[in-house]
Amino acid sequence: MVKLESATSTDPGRERSDNEDRVWAQIYQPSDGEPVGLFIVCDGVGGSHGGEYASHWAMEAIKADFDDLFCPSDPRQTVLLPREEQEKGLPAQEKTRVSQIRKLEMMVRNSVQNANRVVYDFAKKKPDLAENAGTTITMAVVIGNRAVIANVGDSRTYLLRGNKIRQITQDHSLVAKLVASKQIKPEDVYSHPQRNLIFRSLGQKDDIQVDTFVELLKSGDILLLCSDGLWEMLPDGKQIQHLIGTAKDPKEACRLLVDAANEAGGQDNIGVVVVEVQ
DSSP, X not given: OOOEEEEEEEEOOXXXXXXXEEEEEEEEOOTTSOOEEEEXXXXXXXXXXXXXXXXXXXXXXXXXXTGGGGSSSOGGGGGOOOGGGSOTTSOHHHHHHHHHHHHXXXXXXXXXXXXXXXXXXXXXXXHHHHSSOEEEEEEEEEETTEEEEEEESSOEEEEEETTEEEEOSOOOBHHHHHHHTTSSOGGGGXXXXXXXXXXXXXXXXXXXXXXXXXXXXXXXXXXXXXXXXXXXXXXXXXXXXXXXXXXXXXXXXXXXXXXXXXXXXXXXXXXXXXXXXX
């Protein structure tokens, strides 16, 4: 039976006094059922304390949306579709799995949209506090070995499997667009003068496009959710993989990653969530 273990860490870095990153990890592990996990990284953007408010309220909105998943009952019932909506022509077990994933994707997208409206409305009602507040987000909801991952902006989720590391999410940034159009090389992302220019963030308008990704996890897999304060400082995926691989548990992995990002310059706030599938 699949089990989950996780840890979080956040740090202001070496060049900033305020910390606008917010991280969250919550796991419900019944003794006789599949585990449920909610994992979030938000990286606030905006003047003064606007980003701090934005990342806080976005995270709180999403946590509230997924409260029902952590009730002491079978959480799978929360994401089951009516029988008539299941895929036709598939075995019953596969129908259930497909239905769960599809509804879970819808729940994740709706939750991020709701978080966007919360931040947007806050910015409109409290302009003296918000100051163009916004936040990026990456999140993962895991039920058993099924994960739905989402992002808006340039906070990332990676999958570490065996001796490979793969970026699951796609950055919504100028440099990512330039790489896609082959105007710059992937390695130029880390030194480009406009590398922090993002096209999407929560709170900037009343509707936002949310990217979602589905992953079937295996024992030994590790999910890494992080803000750009980590991945910009550690551009070598092999270094990230080595640091996590040498750690005895997710808590130590988070510490090693944050320490390494600070040693590399710590130019931004650092937010990290590490999830181990056992």
